[in-house]
Amino acid sequence: MTTTVSLTELPTLVGTDLGFTEFRAVTQEQVNTFADATDDHQWIHTDPERAKDGPFGAPIAHGYLTLALVIPFWGELLDVTGVGTKVNYGLDRVRFPAPVKVGSRIRMGATVTDVTEIPGGAQITIDGVIQVEGQDKPAVALTGLYRFYA
Secondary structure, eight states: OOEEEEGGGGGGGTTOEEEEOOOEEOOHHHHHHHHHHHTOOOHHHHOHHHHTTSTTSSOBOOHHHHHHTHHHHHHHHEEEESOSEEEEEEEEEEEOOSOOBTTOEEEEEEEEEEEEEETTEEEEEEEEEEEETTOSSOSEEEEEEEEEEO
16 A cells, blocks of 8 residues: 655654565566566576575575665555655665575665755655565665755
């Protein structure tokens, strides 16, 4: 469920658990497209036959592909109204504790840990995780910064 607030209401979200997005599948086509875009064609990602005998028993998504999916997940977690621009400002911390096997389903959860006023808007800090369905260890743990400008 999406949390919707206005720019002026953002500070009220500090400490708020935004819950989780819906699960989405990670496909071999996505992995191959990401490999083409980043020129990272390591067999563990792009050769399903060889990857069957690799350390994870299947091809896995690039860690940065999984991280990049934070952006579409955001639309499911938080909608800030009354803003002209929304900017991914950066990451303070990122870890990839567990692989995402191709065909797995992942989702994101986040908690707002801070909201700071900035010229023309607000910056929020979140602690987030990307979970793999049926797996205890997260695929990604992150602290992210996002800016919203009026």
